[in-house]
Amino acid sequence: MSGWTQFKAILRKDLIRELRTRDMLVSMILFVLLAMIIFHYAFTVKEGADLTYFTGGMLWVTFIFAMLLGLNRSFAQEKDEHCLDGLLLCPVDRVTIFFAKTVGNLVFLLIIQAVAVPVFALFFVQRSFLGDLLPFLAVLLLADIGICSLGTLLATISMNTRSRDLLLPILLLPLLVPLLIAATGATTLVFAEGIGFGSVVARLLVLLGFDAIFLVAAWGTYDFAIGE
Amino acid sequence: MKKLLSAPVLFAAAGILLVVGVVLAFWYSPIDASSMGFSQKIFYYHVPIAAAALVAYGVAFVAAILYLRSQDLKWDRLGYVSVRIGLLFSILVMATGMIWGKASWGVWWAWEPRLTTYLLACFLYAAYWVLRSVVDEEQRRATYAAVFAIIAFIDVPITYFATRLMPSGLHPVLSGLAGSMAVSFGICMLGMLTLMTALIKRDYEIELIKDRVTDLKTSLGG
Numbered sequence: 001m002s003g004w005t006q007f008k009a010i011l012r013k014d015l016i017r018e019l020r021t022r023d024m025l026v027s028m029i030l031f032v033l034l035a036m037i038i039f040h041y042a043f044t045v046k047e048g049a050d051l052t053y054f055t056g057g058m059l060w061v062t063f064i065f066a067m068l069l070g071l072n073r074s075f076a077q078e079k080d081e082h083c084l085d086g087l088l089l090c091p092v093d094r095v096t097i098f099f100a101k102t103v104g105n106l107v108f109l110l111i112i113q114a115v116a117v118p119v120f121a122l123f124f125v126q127r128s129f130l131g132d133l134l135p136f137l138a139v140l141l142l143a144d145i146g147i148c149s150l151g152t153l154l155a156t157i158s159m160n161t162r163s164r165d166l167l168l169p170i171l172l173l174p175l176l177v178p179l180l181i182a183a184t185g186a187t188t189l190v191f192a193e194g195i196g197f198g199s200v201v202a203r204l205l206v207l208l209g210f211d212a213i214f215l216v217a218a219w220g221t222y223d224f225a226i227g228e
Numbered sequence: 229m230k231k232l233l234s235a236p237v238l239f240a241a242a243g244i245l246l247v248v249g250v251v252l253a254f255w256y257s258p259i260d261a262s263s264m265g266f267s268q269k270i271f272y273y274h275v276p277i278a279a280a281a282l283v284a285y286g287v288a289f290v291a292a293i294l295y296l297r298s299q300d301l302k303w304d305r306l307g308y309v310s311v312r313i314g315l316l317f318s319i320l321v322m323a324t325g326m327i328w329g330k331a332s333w334g335v336w337w338a339w340e341p342r343l344t345t346y347l348l349a350c351f352l353y354a355a356y357w358v359l360r361s362v363v364d365e366e367q368r369r370a371t372y373a374a375v376f377a378i379i380a381f382i383d384v385p386i387t388y389f390a391t392r393l394m395p396s397g398l399h400p401v402l403s404g405l406a407g408s409m410a411v412s413f414g415i416c417m418l419g420m421l422t423l424m425t426a427l428i429k430r431d432y433e434i435e436l437i438k439d440r441v442t443d444l445k446t447s448l449g450g
Contacts, residue, residue: 153379157372161362170358171376174351175383178390185393206390217382221375224296227368 006092010100014074015107024073025111028066032116035062036123051124056188059120060143060180063113067147068172070108071155072165079159088226098152098222105148113140125191132194136187139200142207143183146214150175153218156225182206235433238426245419252412267331272412274324276420277317278346282384284314284424285349289381292374302436304370307377308360309431313424315353321346341391348387352380 018024039058043051051058078084087097117140121129129136151172158167186203193199231237253272291307294300325343326336337343356376363369 150379153375157359157375160368161359161372162364163358163362167359167362170355174348174355175379177348178383178386181390181393202393206386206393209389210386213382213386214379217379221296221378224371225375227371 003093003096006096007100007103010087010092010097011104014101014104017077018074018108024070025108027073028070028108028112029115031069032062032066032112033119035065036116036120040123050126052126052192053188055120055124055191056184056186058124059117059187060184062116063109064147064173064176064180066112067105067109067151068169071105071151072158072168074105074108075155075159076164084226094223094226095219097226098156098218101156102148102152102218105152106144109144109148113144121191127191127194129191129194132190132196135197135200135204136190138197138204139183139186139190139207142204142211143179145211146179146207147176149211149215149218153222153225156222160227179207179210182210233429235426235430238422238429242419242423242426245415245422249412249416249419252408252415257409257412267328270324270328270331272416273420274321274328275413276417277324278321278342279417280420280424281314281317281321281346281349283421284310284317284428285353285381285384287428288314288377292377292381295370295374296378299367301366301370301439304373305435305439306428306432307374309428309435311353311356311377312431313427315350315357316427317424318346318350318353322350339391341388344391345384345388349380349384352383356380 036058039054039062040051043049043054043058075084078087151168154171154175155168158164158171161167182203186200186207189195189199189203197204249272253269257269257272259268288307288310291303291310295303295307322343325346329338329340329343330336356373359376360369360373363372
Protein backbone atom coordinates (compact mmCIF):
# COMPACT_ATOMS: atom_id res chain seq x y z
CA MET A 1 0.00 0.00 0.00
CA SER A 2 1.51 3.32 -1.00
CA GLY A 3 1.81 6.25 1.42
CA TRP A 4 -0.88 8.18 -0.45
CA THR A 5 -3.36 5.27 -0.18
CA GLN A 6 -2.58 4.90 3.53
CA PHE A 7 -3.07 8.65 4.00
CA LYS A 8 -6.45 8.53 2.29
CA ALA A 9 -7.52 5.45 4.30
CA ILE A 10 -6.70 7.06 7.68
CA LEU A 11 -8.31 10.36 6.69
CA ARG A 12 -11.42 8.56 5.45
CA LYS A 13 -11.62 6.57 8.67
CA ASP A 14 -11.47 9.76 10.81
CA LEU A 15 -14.03 11.62 8.69
CA ILE A 16 -16.49 8.72 8.58
CA ARG A 17 -16.21 8.15 12.32
CA GLU A 18 -16.98 11.80 13.02
CA LEU A 19 -19.71 12.17 10.43
CA ARG A 20 -21.48 9.10 11.82
CA THR A 21 -21.62 10.35 15.40
CA ARG A 22 -21.17 14.12 14.81
CA ASP A 23 -20.32 14.40 18.55
CA MET A 24 -17.31 16.59 18.08
CA LEU A 25 -18.59 18.83 15.28
CA VAL A 26 -21.90 19.64 16.94
CA SER A 27 -20.19 20.46 20.25
CA MET A 28 -17.59 22.64 18.54
CA ILE A 29 -20.18 24.59 16.50
CA LEU A 30 -22.36 25.16 19.57
CA PHE A 31 -19.30 26.30 21.52
CA VAL A 32 -18.32 28.80 18.81
CA LEU A 33 -21.81 30.29 18.58
CA LEU A 34 -22.14 30.54 22.36
CA ALA A 35 -18.73 32.21 22.59
CA MET A 36 -19.90 34.89 20.14
CA ILE A 37 -22.89 35.73 22.32
CA ILE A 38 -20.66 35.93 25.40
CA PHE A 39 -18.18 38.15 23.55
CA HIS A 40 -20.98 40.48 22.51
CA TYR A 41 -22.03 41.09 26.11
CA ALA A 42 -18.44 41.13 27.39
CA PHE A 43 -17.34 43.89 25.01
CA THR A 44 -20.49 45.98 24.58
CA VAL A 45 -19.73 48.55 27.25
CA LYS A 46 -22.29 51.09 26.01
CA GLU A 47 -25.25 51.22 23.65
CA GLY A 48 -24.22 50.94 19.99
CA ALA A 49 -20.49 50.34 20.76
CA ASP A 50 -18.47 49.54 17.62
CA LEU A 51 -16.83 46.13 18.05
CA THR A 52 -15.17 46.10 14.62
CA TYR A 53 -11.64 46.38 16.02
CA PHE A 54 -12.24 43.41 18.34
CA THR A 55 -13.42 41.12 15.53
CA GLY A 56 -10.08 39.44 14.74
CA GLY A 57 -9.39 38.71 18.40
CA MET A 58 -12.89 37.38 19.07
CA LEU A 59 -12.88 35.15 16.02
CA TRP A 60 -9.48 33.57 16.60
CA VAL A 61 -9.82 33.11 20.35
CA THR A 62 -13.09 31.28 19.64
CA PHE A 63 -11.52 29.07 16.96
CA ILE A 64 -8.49 28.22 19.07
CA PHE A 65 -10.58 27.15 22.05
CA ALA A 66 -12.99 25.22 19.84
CA MET A 67 -10.02 23.42 18.30
CA LEU A 68 -8.61 22.58 21.73
CA LEU A 69 -11.93 20.91 22.55
CA GLY A 70 -11.90 19.03 19.27
CA LEU A 71 -8.27 17.88 19.47
CA ASN A 72 -8.68 16.61 23.02
CA ARG A 73 -11.81 14.73 22.12
CA SER A 74 -10.56 13.16 18.91
CA PHE A 75 -7.37 11.85 20.50
CA ALA A 76 -9.14 10.72 23.68
CA GLN A 77 -11.40 8.53 21.52
CA GLU A 78 -8.41 7.11 19.68
CA LYS A 79 -6.67 6.29 22.95
CA ASP A 80 -9.64 4.98 24.92
CA GLU A 81 -10.87 2.72 22.14
CA HIS A 82 -7.31 1.51 21.36
CA CYS A 83 -7.72 2.66 17.77
CA LEU A 84 -4.27 4.21 17.79
CA ASP A 85 -2.69 0.97 19.01
CA GLY A 86 -4.21 -0.79 16.01
CA LEU A 87 -2.98 1.93 13.71
CA LEU A 88 0.55 1.66 15.10
CA LEU A 89 0.55 -2.09 14.58
CA CYS A 90 -0.10 -1.56 10.86
CA PRO A 91 2.91 -1.10 8.58
CA VAL A 92 2.20 2.63 8.19
CA ASP A 93 4.78 5.38 8.18
CA ARG A 94 4.29 7.55 11.30
CA VAL A 95 4.55 10.70 9.18
CA THR A 96 1.60 9.49 7.08
CA ILE A 97 -0.44 9.20 10.29
CA PHE A 98 0.58 12.76 11.20
CA PHE A 99 -0.44 14.25 7.87
CA ALA A 100 -3.73 12.32 7.77
CA LYS A 101 -4.61 13.43 11.31
CA THR A 102 -3.62 17.03 10.54
CA VAL A 103 -5.74 17.15 7.39
CA GLY A 104 -8.65 15.51 9.27
CA ASN A 105 -8.50 18.20 11.96
CA LEU A 106 -8.18 20.86 9.27
CA VAL A 107 -11.37 19.61 7.58
CA PHE A 108 -13.25 19.76 10.90
CA LEU A 109 -12.00 23.28 11.60
CA LEU A 110 -12.99 24.44 8.10
CA ILE A 111 -16.50 22.98 8.54
CA ILE A 112 -16.88 24.91 11.80
CA GLN A 113 -15.62 28.08 10.18
CA ALA A 114 -18.00 27.68 7.24
CA VAL A 115 -20.85 27.86 9.74
CA ALA A 116 -19.33 30.34 12.19
CA VAL A 117 -17.90 33.04 9.92
CA PRO A 118 -21.19 34.06 8.22
CA VAL A 119 -22.94 34.16 11.62
CA PHE A 120 -20.03 36.16 13.04
CA ALA A 121 -20.16 38.62 10.12
CA LEU A 122 -23.90 39.02 10.64
CA PHE A 123 -23.46 39.73 14.37
CA PHE A 124 -20.35 41.92 14.41
CA VAL A 125 -19.20 43.23 11.01
CA GLN A 126 -20.93 46.40 9.96
CA ARG A 127 -19.42 46.81 6.50
CA SER A 128 -19.49 44.45 3.53
CA PHE A 129 -16.16 42.65 3.22
CA LEU A 130 -17.01 40.54 0.18
CA GLY A 131 -14.42 42.48 -1.85
CA ASP A 132 -11.77 41.36 0.65
CA LEU A 133 -12.88 37.76 0.82
CA LEU A 134 -9.72 36.48 -0.86
CA PRO A 135 -7.23 37.92 1.67
CA PHE A 136 -9.53 36.76 4.47
CA LEU A 137 -9.68 33.20 3.11
CA ALA A 138 -5.88 33.20 2.75
CA VAL A 139 -5.51 34.21 6.43
CA LEU A 140 -8.06 31.60 7.46
CA LEU A 141 -6.40 28.75 5.58
CA LEU A 142 -2.82 29.60 6.58
CA ALA A 143 -3.71 30.05 10.26
CA ASP A 144 -5.75 26.83 10.23
CA ILE A 145 -2.82 24.84 8.82
CA GLY A 146 -0.56 26.14 11.62
CA ILE A 147 -3.11 25.42 14.36
CA CYS A 148 -3.84 21.91 13.07
CA SER A 149 -0.24 20.83 12.46
CA LEU A 150 1.04 21.95 15.88
CA GLY A 151 -2.22 20.91 17.53
CA THR A 152 -1.98 17.38 16.12
CA LEU A 153 1.64 16.98 17.22
CA LEU A 154 1.01 18.23 20.75
CA ALA A 155 -2.31 16.40 21.18
CA THR A 156 -0.44 13.19 20.33
CA ILE A 157 2.00 13.95 23.14
CA SER A 158 -0.57 15.12 25.69
CA MET A 159 -2.88 12.12 25.26
CA ASN A 160 -0.09 9.87 26.61
CA THR A 161 0.36 11.90 29.79
CA ARG A 162 -1.46 11.97 33.12
CA SER A 163 -3.00 15.42 32.56
CA ARG A 164 -4.24 14.97 28.97
CA ASP A 165 -6.93 17.67 28.48
CA LEU A 166 -5.28 20.06 30.89
CA LEU A 167 -1.85 19.81 29.32
CA LEU A 168 -2.73 20.55 25.68
CA PRO A 169 -3.65 24.25 26.14
CA ILE A 170 -0.57 24.82 28.31
CA LEU A 171 1.68 23.39 25.58
CA LEU A 172 -0.14 24.74 22.55
CA LEU A 173 -1.23 28.28 23.44
CA PRO A 174 2.22 29.84 24.03
CA LEU A 175 3.45 28.27 20.79
CA LEU A 176 0.50 29.71 18.86
CA VAL A 177 1.03 33.29 20.03
CA PRO A 178 2.94 34.40 16.88
CA LEU A 179 0.27 32.82 14.69
CA LEU A 180 -2.47 34.52 16.71
CA ILE A 181 -0.78 37.92 16.49
CA ALA A 182 -0.59 37.65 12.70
CA ALA A 183 -4.05 36.13 12.19
CA THR A 184 -5.95 38.46 14.53
CA GLY A 185 -4.22 41.54 13.09
CA ALA A 186 -4.93 40.51 9.50
CA THR A 187 -8.56 39.54 10.22
CA THR A 188 -9.26 42.81 12.00
CA LEU A 189 -7.71 44.77 9.13
CA VAL A 190 -9.88 42.93 6.61
CA PHE A 191 -13.07 43.40 8.63
CA ALA A 192 -12.42 46.96 9.76
CA GLU A 193 -10.60 48.57 6.87
CA GLY A 194 -10.63 46.12 3.97
CA ILE A 195 -7.66 47.35 2.03
CA GLY A 196 -6.84 44.19 0.13
CA PHE A 197 -3.77 41.96 0.16
CA GLY A 198 -1.35 44.90 0.51
CA SER A 199 -2.35 45.62 4.10
CA VAL A 200 -1.99 42.04 5.31
CA VAL A 201 1.00 40.82 3.31
CA ALA A 202 3.47 41.02 6.26
CA ARG A 203 1.08 39.01 8.43
CA LEU A 204 0.46 36.47 5.67
CA LEU A 205 4.21 35.99 5.39
CA VAL A 206 4.49 35.35 9.14
CA LEU A 207 1.69 32.78 8.85
CA LEU A 208 3.31 31.17 5.83
CA GLY A 209 6.69 30.99 7.60
CA PHE A 210 5.05 29.61 10.75
CA ASP A 211 3.29 26.88 8.76
CA ALA A 212 6.36 25.90 6.77
CA ILE A 213 8.66 25.76 9.81
CA PHE A 214 6.28 23.83 12.05
CA LEU A 215 5.15 21.41 9.36
CA VAL A 216 8.80 20.49 8.84
CA ALA A 217 9.46 20.37 12.62
CA ALA A 218 6.39 18.20 13.22
CA TRP A 219 7.31 15.96 10.28
CA GLY A 220 10.78 15.50 11.80
CA THR A 221 9.61 14.80 15.36
CA TYR A 222 6.25 13.03 15.02
CA ASP A 223 7.90 9.64 14.88
CA PHE A 224 9.19 10.24 18.41
CA ALA A 225 5.96 11.85 19.66
CA ILE A 226 3.70 8.98 18.68
CA GLY A 227 6.11 6.37 20.06
CA GLU A 228 6.23 2.64 19.50
CA MET B 229 42.05 21.35 31.62
CA LYS B 230 39.11 19.40 33.08
CA LYS B 231 39.88 20.85 36.53
CA LEU B 232 40.12 24.33 35.03
CA LEU B 233 36.60 24.01 33.68
CA SER B 234 35.11 22.53 36.86
CA ALA B 235 32.02 24.23 38.29
CA PRO B 236 33.76 25.84 41.32
CA VAL B 237 36.46 27.37 39.09
CA LEU B 238 33.81 28.64 36.68
CA PHE B 239 31.81 30.14 39.58
CA ALA B 240 34.92 31.92 40.87
CA ALA B 241 35.76 33.24 37.38
CA ALA B 242 32.18 34.43 36.88
CA GLY B 243 32.20 36.15 40.29
CA ILE B 244 35.43 38.01 39.54
CA LEU B 245 34.30 39.02 36.04
CA LEU B 246 30.92 40.24 37.24
CA VAL B 247 32.39 42.26 40.12
CA VAL B 248 35.00 43.82 37.79
CA GLY B 249 32.20 44.42 35.27
CA VAL B 250 30.02 46.29 37.75
CA VAL B 251 32.95 48.38 39.00
CA LEU B 252 33.85 49.32 35.40
CA ALA B 253 30.23 49.95 34.43
CA PHE B 254 29.67 52.40 37.29
CA TRP B 255 33.08 54.06 37.66
CA TYR B 256 34.84 53.70 34.32
CA SER B 257 32.13 53.90 31.65
CA PRO B 258 30.64 57.36 31.18
CA ILE B 259 27.00 58.21 31.84
CA ASP B 260 24.99 57.71 28.66
CA ALA B 261 24.62 60.98 26.76
CA SER B 262 21.19 60.15 25.36
CA SER B 263 17.89 60.50 27.18
CA MET B 264 18.50 57.25 29.08
CA GLY B 265 21.15 58.81 31.35
CA PHE B 266 22.11 56.92 34.52
CA SER B 267 19.38 54.29 34.05
CA GLN B 268 21.38 52.99 31.07
CA LYS B 269 23.78 51.36 33.61
CA ILE B 270 21.38 48.43 34.04
CA PHE B 271 22.05 47.64 30.38
CA TYR B 272 25.45 46.13 31.41
CA TYR B 273 23.53 43.40 33.22
CA HIS B 274 20.21 43.29 31.39
CA VAL B 275 21.63 42.49 27.93
CA PRO B 276 24.14 39.81 29.09
CA ILE B 277 21.38 38.12 31.14
CA ALA B 278 19.17 38.09 28.03
CA ALA B 279 22.01 36.60 25.96
CA ALA B 280 22.71 33.97 28.64
CA ALA B 281 19.02 32.94 28.66
CA LEU B 282 19.04 32.45 24.89
CA VAL B 283 22.31 30.48 25.00
CA ALA B 284 20.86 28.22 27.74
CA TYR B 285 17.78 27.54 25.58
CA GLY B 286 20.12 26.89 22.66
CA VAL B 287 21.98 24.29 24.74
CA ALA B 288 18.61 22.66 25.57
CA PHE B 289 17.77 22.60 21.85
CA VAL B 290 21.06 20.91 20.90
CA ALA B 291 20.75 18.48 23.82
CA ALA B 292 17.22 17.59 22.64
CA ILE B 293 18.45 16.76 19.14
CA LEU B 294 21.32 14.71 20.57
CA TYR B 295 18.92 12.84 22.84
CA LEU B 296 16.54 11.98 20.00
CA ARG B 297 19.48 10.73 17.93
CA SER B 298 21.17 8.68 20.67
CA GLN B 299 18.41 7.99 23.26
CA ASP B 300 21.14 8.57 25.86
CA LEU B 301 19.58 9.98 29.04
CA LYS B 302 22.58 12.17 29.80
CA TRP B 303 21.43 14.53 27.00
CA ASP B 304 17.98 14.64 28.56
CA ARG B 305 19.54 15.69 31.86
CA LEU B 306 21.56 18.40 30.11
CA GLY B 307 18.44 19.68 28.35
CA TYR B 308 16.47 19.68 31.58
CA VAL B 309 19.02 21.69 33.57
CA SER B 310 19.59 24.09 30.65
CA VAL B 311 15.87 24.89 30.47
CA ARG B 312 15.82 25.43 34.23
CA ILE B 313 18.74 27.88 34.07
CA GLY B 314 17.30 29.53 30.92
CA LEU B 315 14.03 30.06 32.75
CA LEU B 316 15.83 31.59 35.72
CA PHE B 317 17.70 34.01 33.43
CA SER B 318 14.49 34.84 31.52
CA ILE B 319 12.79 35.87 34.75
CA LEU B 320 15.83 38.03 35.54
CA VAL B 321 15.64 39.58 32.05
CA MET B 322 12.06 40.61 32.71
CA ALA B 323 12.84 41.89 36.20
CA THR B 324 15.77 44.03 34.98
CA GLY B 325 13.78 45.03 31.89
CA MET B 326 10.89 46.21 34.03
CA ILE B 327 13.20 48.25 36.26
CA TRP B 328 14.78 49.82 33.17
CA GLY B 329 11.33 50.36 31.64
CA LYS B 330 10.11 52.19 34.74
CA ALA B 331 13.17 54.46 34.70
CA SER B 332 13.14 55.09 30.93
CA TRP B 333 9.50 54.94 29.86
CA GLY B 334 7.76 55.60 33.18
CA VAL B 335 5.87 52.29 33.17
CA TRP B 336 6.69 48.90 34.69
CA TRP B 337 5.43 46.95 31.72
CA ALA B 338 5.13 47.73 28.01
CA TRP B 339 4.08 45.27 25.30
CA GLU B 340 7.39 45.73 23.60
CA PRO B 341 8.64 42.94 21.24
CA ARG B 342 11.77 41.88 23.13
CA LEU B 343 10.21 41.93 26.60
CA THR B 344 7.11 40.15 25.31
CA THR B 345 9.23 37.49 23.61
CA TYR B 346 10.97 36.72 26.92
CA LEU B 347 7.62 36.61 28.71
CA LEU B 348 6.35 34.07 26.20
CA ALA B 349 9.61 32.12 26.42
CA CYS B 350 8.95 31.86 30.17
CA PHE B 351 5.51 30.39 29.49
CA LEU B 352 6.89 28.02 26.87
CA TYR B 353 9.62 26.64 29.08
CA ALA B 354 7.30 26.55 32.11
CA ALA B 355 5.10 24.32 29.91
CA TYR B 356 8.18 22.14 29.27
CA TRP B 357 8.47 21.76 33.03
CA VAL B 358 4.78 20.86 33.40
CA LEU B 359 5.11 18.33 30.57
CA ARG B 360 7.97 16.58 32.36
CA SER B 361 5.99 16.36 35.56
CA VAL B 362 3.01 14.52 34.01
CA VAL B 363 4.86 11.68 32.28
CA ASP B 364 5.89 8.81 34.54
CA GLU B 365 7.95 6.61 32.26
CA GLU B 366 11.56 7.85 32.10
CA GLN B 367 12.32 7.27 28.41
CA ARG B 368 8.96 8.61 27.24
CA ARG B 369 9.33 11.72 29.42
CA ALA B 370 12.74 12.41 27.93
CA THR B 371 11.44 11.95 24.37
CA TYR B 372 8.44 14.23 24.82
CA ALA B 373 10.55 16.85 26.58
CA ALA B 374 13.07 16.74 23.71
CA VAL B 375 10.37 17.16 21.05
CA PHE B 376 8.88 20.09 22.94
CA ALA B 377 12.28 21.71 23.56
CA ILE B 378 12.96 21.64 19.78
CA ILE B 379 9.56 23.14 18.93
CA ALA B 380 9.82 25.77 21.68
CA PHE B 381 13.29 26.95 20.60
CA ILE B 382 12.09 27.35 17.01
CA ASP B 383 9.07 29.32 18.23
CA VAL B 384 11.05 31.98 20.12
CA PRO B 385 12.45 33.88 17.07
CA ILE B 386 9.10 33.59 15.23
CA THR B 387 7.41 35.13 18.27
CA TYR B 388 9.91 37.98 18.14
CA PHE B 389 9.17 38.66 14.47
CA ALA B 390 5.42 38.45 15.04
CA THR B 391 5.47 40.82 18.02
CA ARG B 392 7.26 43.35 15.83
CA LEU B 393 4.06 43.54 13.76
CA MET B 394 2.46 45.26 16.72
CA PRO B 395 2.99 49.01 17.04
CA SER B 396 5.76 49.71 19.61
CA GLY B 397 9.02 51.58 19.26
CA LEU B 398 10.01 51.82 22.89
CA HIS B 399 12.96 49.47 23.19
CA PRO B 400 16.36 51.09 22.61
CA VAL B 401 18.43 49.42 19.88
CA LEU B 402 22.05 48.57 20.58
CA SER B 403 24.22 50.26 17.97
CA GLY B 404 27.97 50.61 18.44
CA LEU B 405 29.37 51.30 21.89
CA ALA B 406 32.05 53.80 22.85
CA GLY B 407 35.41 52.23 23.82
CA SER B 408 35.07 52.26 27.63
CA MET B 409 31.45 51.16 27.43
CA ALA B 410 32.35 48.27 25.13
CA VAL B 411 35.05 47.03 27.56
CA SER B 412 32.66 47.06 30.55
CA PHE B 413 29.92 45.45 28.47
CA GLY B 414 32.27 42.75 27.14
CA ILE B 415 33.44 41.83 30.66
CA CYS B 416 29.85 41.71 31.97
CA MET B 417 28.81 39.56 29.01
CA LEU B 418 31.70 37.14 29.55
CA GLY B 419 30.94 37.01 33.28
CA MET B 420 27.26 36.28 32.76
CA LEU B 421 27.93 33.55 30.17
CA THR B 422 30.50 31.99 32.52
CA LEU B 423 27.97 32.10 35.37
CA MET B 424 25.37 30.42 33.15
CA THR B 425 27.87 27.71 32.13
CA ALA B 426 28.83 27.14 35.78
CA LEU B 427 25.19 26.81 36.86
CA ILE B 428 24.37 24.38 34.04
CA LYS B 429 27.51 22.35 34.72
CA ARG B 430 26.86 22.13 38.47
CA ASP B 431 23.19 21.15 38.01
CA TYR B 432 24.06 18.66 35.28
CA GLU B 433 26.60 16.96 37.53
CA ILE B 434 24.05 16.80 40.35
CA GLU B 435 21.53 15.16 37.99
CA LEU B 436 24.10 12.57 36.93
CA ILE B 437 24.91 11.81 40.59
CA LYS B 438 21.18 11.41 41.31
CA ASP B 439 20.97 8.91 38.43
CA ARG B 440 23.93 6.96 39.81
CA VAL B 441 22.33 6.82 43.25
CA THR B 442 19.08 5.55 41.71
CA ASP B 443 20.98 2.91 39.73
CA LEU B 444 22.86 1.79 42.85
CA LYS B 445 19.62 1.56 44.84
CA THR B 446 18.04 -0.50 42.06
CA SER B 447 21.04 -2.83 41.84
CA LEU B 448 20.88 -3.31 45.63
CA GLY B 449 17.23 -4.25 45.30
CA GLY B 450 15.86 -1.06 46.94
